Amino acid sequence: MENLTACLAALVFLAFAGHRLTLARGGGADPAHRDVAGFALCAGMAMLLNAPAVLGVLERSVSAPCAELLLPWELKAAAGTFLALVALALDPRVGEPVPTRRRRRIGGTAVVVQVAALGLFLGSGVTGDGAYFVAAPGRGRVLAAYNVLFVAYLCWSLCVLARALVRHARETLPGPLRTGLRLAALATATAVVWTLWTLDDAAANITTGRQGLSEDLLSTTLGMLTAVLVTAGATATLWGERITAPLRRLRARRTHRALEPLWAALHAELPEIALDPDAARRPALRQAEFARYRRVIEIRDGILALRPYQRAEALDRTVRALDGTGLAAVDREAVLEAAVIAAALADRRAGRLYDGAPGRAAPTPSARLETVEDEAAWLVRVARAFTRSPVVRDIRDRAHAQVTAE
Known part of the structure; x- marks a missing residue:
């Protein structure tokens, strides 16, 4: 069941990313479209890598900890970075194209987080042991810090986006656009719950030095719900009028x-x-x-x-x-x-x-x-x-x- 749910969530994200990339073709396209597409692409790939069927294929060419723990989290962190860029585009103070220095600041923060996470991952000495990851003796807290770092970064990105979406929705007249903004805000709330659910892994890291290989059914279900809400919110202007009329x-x-x-x-x-x-x-x-x-x-x-x-x-x-x-x-x-x-x-x-x-x-x-x-x-x-x-x-x-x- 987890395999099916993860694959469906990934498919929704990836199909939505393809749709957004199609809209963003051309040099004059709004960068926000590419940011939304980048988020969906990274989130979809992360969900896909967590599907047991895909993990079995990856393990033949990539070590289990890298394929099952490092790559999905790095992709999720990249998705969070794209969300922060989307929030920047929604800032009402920006009446012209988003200043390059602000985008670079967000990108620089993402690089620091990714590098720090890689250092913590390597420092934990994690190895695969059947259905679990196991940190090197005495390094369970390092592995927990790795997980907490990503949770904190993703929650920060989601909260920044949620604040921008709610503020933008209040200033938007009733209609499909405001419906889409509200659905997107609800998607960020669901994504925060989905992200915080990972803290149970950090608790297990500290107490036992171990962590399960794949996401459980609740986690993949939250991912599926987030994917559906994101897609519905971003396409509300297409279907919203037919429902709201x-x-x-x-x-x-x-x-x-x-x-x-x-x-x-x-x-x-x-x-x-x-x-x-x-x-x-x-x-x-x-x-x-x-x-x-x-x-x-x-x-x-x-x-x-x-x-x-x-x-x-x-x-x-x-x-x-x-x-x-x-x-x-x-x-x-x-x-x-x-x-x-x-x-x-x-x-x-x-x-x-x-x-x-x-x-x-x-x-x-x-x-x-x-x-x-x-x-x-x-x-x-x-x-x-x-x-x-x-x-x-x-x-x-x-x-x-x-x-x-x-």
Whole structure:
């Protein structure tokens, strides 16, 4: 089972490396593509060398410790170096090509680690003994230092990359690219667990001076999971739209339905806001995003048409009612706008125009509404307050009572 899992993980990594190298052909290609390809190639080769079937072939021409312990770790360290270079390319401070000196600094660090690791490996005097590596007498700690050095270097590379990915994802608009960045960040977390699992070898080095030849099933499974997440994250722009589009449309239709109570109240009093005679019908899934956009426009048109009927008195009364309720600022603002709308609808039905200072009774949210999604999310809060808030209900009842009394 370990053999199959290791080979599958290696195949995923190597196929992905080939795909990235194809994209990176040409002198003007982004170096980050080559760095990603280099990581996948080194990681895939390391996984392949850990497969028992491949180890059996290598042992005929290369000594067992070199084939099974030194080469895979050297390849994994090289993969970590490529990850650090990818993180450098994602640095938001870099608006132009990555400075050569920064790449050289990372490369120099990698060379130091590789040379130090080679010295520790040779100093441990490790030899093969059946299914185990065995350090020379009294040198188990040297072999443990060899393993810890690689674990520390790989974890540092992965953490640098994870930090860059998370920061980049926060600054990226929703879509396939952000999905890919989040998957890549998850892959780095999985890779950290995969790398830290090697510390059990270091513990065995110190206590017994021995270490198993190949990776166990959990280690190869973590490697397989990392390979899948890396591939999925890096290709998200290819498949992401096909998967996210239906989910996005479902969210749009759910938002369209959540806006129904507020829209219906406005439409009942101002039927002219409807841009489509069938606006009250539930939209088909393919038209959900456009229907949500249209509904947002219709609600805003209705609120604008109510401006002559908005009274500062309703706003002031709502503010007093909300004092001491402990509502979050955004919920408080939604209740304020919903209350003003409810009072203005009652006044319009009674034909009562407000002749006070224009705009004084028209609250606006403090949040920045830069996209249709932002605007729709805000109006959903207003619609929820319009139908559920006891403060809005009280303002509506007072407005009706005043109209009736007159």
